[in-house]
Amino acid sequence: MKKNILLIILNSAYGGAERHVLDICRYLDRSKFNLSIIVPENTKIEEELKGMKNLQVQTVNRGSSSILSMSKLIKQMNPDTIHVHSPRATLMAAIAVGLAGFKGNFITTAHGWIPNRLKLRKGIELVYISALKRYSKIIAVSDDVKKTLNSNNIPLDRIETIYNGVEIEETKLSHTASSRKVVFLGRYIEEKGLPYLLEALKEINKSELKNKLTVDFYGDGPLKEYVDQTIKELNTNNVRNCGFMNPDQVIKTLRNYDILIMPSIQEGFPYTLVEAFSAGIPVIASSVGGIPEALENGFNGFLTTPKSSEDLKIALETFIRLDDAKVLELKKNALDTSKKFNVVDMVKYIEKNY
Structure with a gap:
């Protein structure tokens, strides 16, 4: 029987995390998995997902009301695994999952760390770390991210490094010009x-x-x-x-x-x-x-x-x-x-x- 997977990402901008999620949507083995995804409405990632086969797309706004929306969707979909991406989604999905009473496999991918430029970074870090502890597994995109997670009291046996990957195509190396x-x-x-x-x-x-x-x-x-x-x-x-x-x-x-x-x-x-x-x-x-x-x-x-x-x-x-x-x-x-x-x-x- 196929496993039902739900992806969640809530960033408005398009970056590495969004690219990563799109790659999962493109390459996940559909003979083994049914795939659904929750994304913010009117965003680049929503646009990129249009027309993708064997994929159920649900949109929510990025405000606090999205927590209730996600909770309802989780109850309706009843997935086997929820896989969350980005700190914002990691926090909000942790609350939504609790409201929905979800007891399945709960995973998040840490694509990096809280940006240093944020004024309330220390407070955001504390909330983020608290949310991470609710997840059964954390995927880190590098060993450096894994070390950072562990230094913030996340046990190593709950963290796995999986590097980002790209399509490997035939590439012909060219000679360079003087400039x-x-x-x-x-x-x-x-x-x-x-x-x-x-x-x-x-x-x-x-x-x-x-x-x-x-x-x-x-x-x-x-x-x-x-x-x-x-x-x-x-x-x-x-x-x-x-x-x-x-x-x-x-x-x-x-x-x-x-x-x-x-x-x-x-x-x-x-x-x-x-x-x-x-x-x-x-x-x-x-x-x-x-x-x-x-x-x-x-x-x-x-x-x-x-x-x-x-x-x-x-x-x-x-x-x-x-x-x-x-x-x-x-x-x-x-x-x-x-x-x-x-x-x-x-x-x-x-x-x-x-």
């Missing part, structure tokens, strides 16, 4: 470390290397105006803001570049990292979260100190000066690394928890 093509791809939010990258580009723009690289930014978010203004102040055609990129275009677009840059100050295990590897390009990234669990300095990219524009500048200058043979070696190593992070394997590991 290195660099790409940033992510939400324009504080956690992504954009000021440090832009400061590094200001310094390179003053040097003899300024015409040796082009940098394209893809994304959207609260810091968009700041990014636009800073790029304008650089007064160069070599740095551009290219706007939001549809998720299904990411790997295809990344293949047009030589390296991805991720100056993050806080991460769980970013999809963009392994998407870059799958596209056959190395990565310059801050040594935060689960990034060092996949990125090896000098092998498939370069690790930098978080919040250091100087480190980012040095890494970019180092990459610019590499000969084509070394760049191709980094690309090959990146592509080989991607095979360790296969979306099919990711969903199989999740299925075992169902």
Whole structure:
């Protein structure tokens, strides 16, 4: 008999957690599982789910009333397993499950930790940790997230690391041009470390290397105006803001570049990292979260100190000066690394928890 699975995610923005949920919807074995999902109304993830076969989609608002809505839906659906994603949903679903009297398998995935930028972060952390203790199993997207959970009194035997995975496609490695093509791809939010990258580009723009690289930014978010203004102040055609990129275009677009840059100050295990590897390009990234669990300095990219524009500048200058043979070696190593992070394997590991 098939198991009935209910996914819940309540974020309004589209990011790694939403991508992860969509991958579960796409790859879950429907011969073994019936799948339903609760998402916020009028959001990107709701739009992405439209037309997906063998999937029951329910929408709720993001306010406190969604707790009662979810509770009613849980009673109606009577799933065998509820799998929740993101801190907001983790808290609200814990209350809804209690109201519904649900006694089945109750799982949440921790995609990272509470953002440091939030004013009430300490209080939110306490509430989040309290909610986590109601779950029978917690999936962490990296060993770093697992350690953070354990340091907050979540027993290790209730936590399992399952890395994010991507589709592994045939990728032909290309030779590079004399000008290195660099790409940033992510939400324009504080956690992504954009000021440090832009400061590094200001310094390179003053040097003899300024015409040796082009940098394209893809994304959207609260810091968009700041990014636009800073790029304008650089007064160069070599740095551009290219706007939001549809998720299904990411790997295809990344293949047009030589390296991805991720100056993050806080991460769980970013999809963009392994998407870059799958596209056959190395990565310059801050040594935060689960990034060092996949990125090896000098092998498939370069690790930098978080919040250091100087480190980012040095890494970019180092990459610019590499000969084509070394760049191709980094690309090959990146592509080989991607095979360790296969979306099919990711969903199989999740299925075992169902």
